Amino acid sequence: MTAQNETIIDLISLIEQRSPVRLIRKASTDGGEYWGNCPWCGGVDRFHVWPHSSSRPHYWCRGCNAKGDAIQLLKDYEGMSFMDACQ
């Protein structure tokens, strides 16, 4: 297994482990595009992930415009959980 394959598994499994979102491959854009419900705005099929991207694995929500890489996802997702815990 190459380092790139590990990164691919990491982004998809990161999202699926830390949220109820389940990602399904929907297109072949930029090496493969996975769609799911957004963990932030809850938009159905708005949340798109490119784990095989030629630049780097990243995600983008067409609903709330959340986007970034695996590290950004952790910051945003855990940040939201932290704020929820405070409320």
Ligand SMILES: [Zn+2]
């Ligand atoms: Zn969203």
